[in-house]
Amino acid sequence: MHLPRLSPPHSVWWILLLGALALAAGLGLRDPSPPDEPRFVLAAQAMVESGQWAIPHRGVEPYAHKPAPFMWLQALAYTVVGNWRVAFLLPSLLAALGTLWLTIDLATRLWDRRTGLLAGWALLACLQFGLQAKRGQIDMVLVFWTTLSLWALSRHLLRGPDWRALALGGLAAGIGTVTKGVGFLPLLILLPWCLARRRGMQLPMDGYRDRRWWWLPAGFLIGVGVWLVPMLWTVARSTDPALHAYAAEILLKQTGTRYANAWHHVKPAWYYLQVIATLWLPGALLLPWLVPQWWRRIRAGDARVLLLVGWAVLVLLFFTASPGKREVYLFPALPALCVAAASLLPALLERAWVRRVLLGYVVVLASAALVLAAGGLSGTGWLDGVASERALDAATVRSLLLWTGMLGLGGLALAAWGRTARAGVVAVAFNLLLWTVYGLGLAPALDASSSAxxxxxxxxxxxxxxxxxxxxxxxxxxxxxxxxxxxxxxxxxxxxxxxxxxxxxxxxxxxxxxxxxxxxxxxxxxxxxxxxxxxxxxxxxxxxxxxxxYVTGCVPPLPEDLHVSAAAAPD
CATH class of the missing domain: 3.40.50 (Rossmann fold)
Known part of the structure; x- marks a missing residue:
């Protein structure tokens, strides 16, 4: 991959700058849109207006489907910027940039500076990273905490001992857990680490029986307590049955029950293969070359690859075991795999077929965008059904198609400029263009309708x-x-x-x-x-x-199956 020719002290900052420009494009130009954004902003607004931050509310009801910390961040962002259109997206944007830096730094520490830069470019090129960075949802913030925990634990396990990093890893995993229940997942890296020890792989750390290992669970408990303690304290002091029902709902049903016996988003076992094949593009296209190389390095005793790839596989198995599946669940594994892949990218990008595949990916997506725009603007009316379903007027549809056409033309121009020699750069640049177009044009055009x-x-x-x-x-x-x-x-x-x-x-x-x-x-x-x-x-x-x-004197009949309020509907 041809990286920008910059002096060493500034290269990381250029990655962060380019990422910030693309991911922040359109910030403040749209309102929260379904499915998740409006409910989180409602809860954050209630916190700001009421001063009660321990238990989030959706209207008059406690909101028991997610813990409060993400809403805290949105509420804090509002107190700083004073604008909800900016505040609701700011936590995701900052978390994305933090995750990008952690990915670069971890790869640099485990390999070298060039590998760190490649890890950053690889993550910035992947569709799901940009998608979540542009959404006011929990998942980008969750991935920041899981990546921070993995960064700290890897420093201790692969370059240690570093007991403060171990404590930080536990703390970040704990905060991640009360951000979204699966934030503990980085702790699973201890399993491939134990396997590496049993296989006799070279690990630089001594002191396996040091008492300071207790810093890991101590940090985790402190992190969990950031929200759990004030929430339980608030519930314990209240006689409101709704708050006690809230505590039972979020601590039991929305954790263990939701995982083991999911009642929504039920998908087949192979569902995450589909997620990897689409949302992890263009990185997913390199897996036929990466997987054999990872296997060879693991067999050769490379503990770094074993821990990172092994942990990602455990995350995949963990979520596959649950009947309830969503595309965002697997997202925490993406930064780790970018780190594991980065050291292999220089050799892979020397292969003509790898470069052709990356360039073909850009050409196909850009061509599809251009064909879609041309077909829609031709007046054939083949988009009328979609426009009617989403309540889009003709002006909005035309704006969407024009921006889509710009994306297509831009992508083809990048492909013509870079050709196969710069295929890696073209793939990254196209993704940056995609999220810039989305932020400046596509999302604002949809805003009036989708936000209601x-x-x-x-x-x-x-x-x-x-x-x-x-x-x-x-x-x-x-x-x-x-x-x-x-x-x-x-x-x-x-x-x-x-x-x-x-x-x-x-x-x-x-x-x-x-x-x-x-x-x-x-x-x-x-x-x-x-x-x-x-x-x-x-x-x-x-x-x-x-x-x-209203028909005077009329009282709607109470349905026979509804003598009491229905149970909370799943999100």
Whole structure:
């Protein structure tokens, strides 16, 4: 791979700078969008407004599906920048840059400076890294903590002893665990380390029985306690049954039960092969060459490769064993594999076929983007179905297609410039171009529709600034984007129960109250002729119910199967 010809002290900073420019492109140009971003921002907003940070809330209900630390970061970012459009993405951006630096530094410490630079370029080239860095979700922050833990543990196990690094590894794993439950995964690196010892591989560390090994679990417990202690203290001091139910939900159902007996995102055992083959592009294309080389190095006694690749395999097996699977679950293994691959890249990139494959990857994606744009702009109407499903107007579709065409043209121009001789550089540059185009053009074009901002503005314009809006069957983006007086009747409760409470609320002051409701929930006690169709949002149909539509004296029947509130629905 041809790296930029820069003086040694500045090369790492150029990687970080280029990464920052691409990953930060468009920061502040869009609002939170489903599936996860709006709910996290709602919780962070509640923390800022209420001053209660131990237990996150989604509307009036405690939010028990994820711990609070990620929302803390968003709330802290808001207190610094004062703008939610920037604040909700800032933790992911900073975590991505931190992960990128850790990847470079770990490869440098285990091999040399050139290998460190290659590890950074490799990570920056992978699709999933950029994708998560551009999202206001937990996973990029989780990967920062897992990578920090792996960085510290590898320093101790492969270059040690370094007892402070060992303690840091435990601390980072603990904080990662209360960021998202699988943050303990870096500790699994002890298993391939034990195997390396049994095989007699050369390990530079003595003192295997040193008492300071206790620093690892001590650091882990301190990290977990960062959130667990204040949360349990808050619950213990409260008599609110909702908070006690919250503690049981997040400590039991959302951890062990969610892993062993998943009730959603159920996928087949081979699901992660599909994830690797798509989201880990273009790195996944090099696996046919990398895997045999890794195996040879392990057989030759290279403990560095055994620990890094062995740990990544354990992560793959861990998540494959659970019936519930999502593409982001495997993401923590990506930086480690980039480190393990980096020392092999110089030799691989000397091979003509490797360079052809990388260049072909860019040409195929760029050509597909260009064909998509040309086909859409030709006026054939073949995108009408997609536009209707996502409630996109003609101007938005045209903007999306123009930006897609720019991506395609840019990719083909890079391929023509670099050809096979600079295929590695072209692959990295194309990924940087992709996320720049996404941030500046694609995401902002989709924002008004996907964030529900436009819909909720239309609702407020229709009902007037003084009317109170009640939400029934709502999604998080609707509450987040709602302006003026707003009330809701719970999020995880069955929609029929929300409708029952909403109708009773509407009846109390029909002249100044309206309901924003899921169309299928608005079935009783209102005049259907007075319902105002709002169209589709979040791929569902919604209606606006004026107070005058209420049928006087009517009480929605309580369904026989719903004598109590329904259990919380999974995210």
């Amino acid at each position: 901002r436009e819909l909720m503005q239309q609702v407020r314009t229709r009902i007037g600034p003084e009317a109170t809006l009640g939400l029934v069957g709502w999604r998080e983006q609707h509450l987040l984007q709602a302006t003026g007086p707003v009330t809701e009747f719970g999020f995880s409760r069955d929609e029929r129960l929300q409708w029952r409470d909403g109708v009773a609320w509407l009846a109390q002051d029909p002249s100044r109250r309206w309901l924003f409701a899921l169309k299928e929930a608005a079935e009783s006690c209102v005049d259907p002729a007075q319902l105002i169709e709002l169209g589709r949002s979040s791929r569902r149909d919604w209606v606006l119910v004026p107070g005058d539509a």
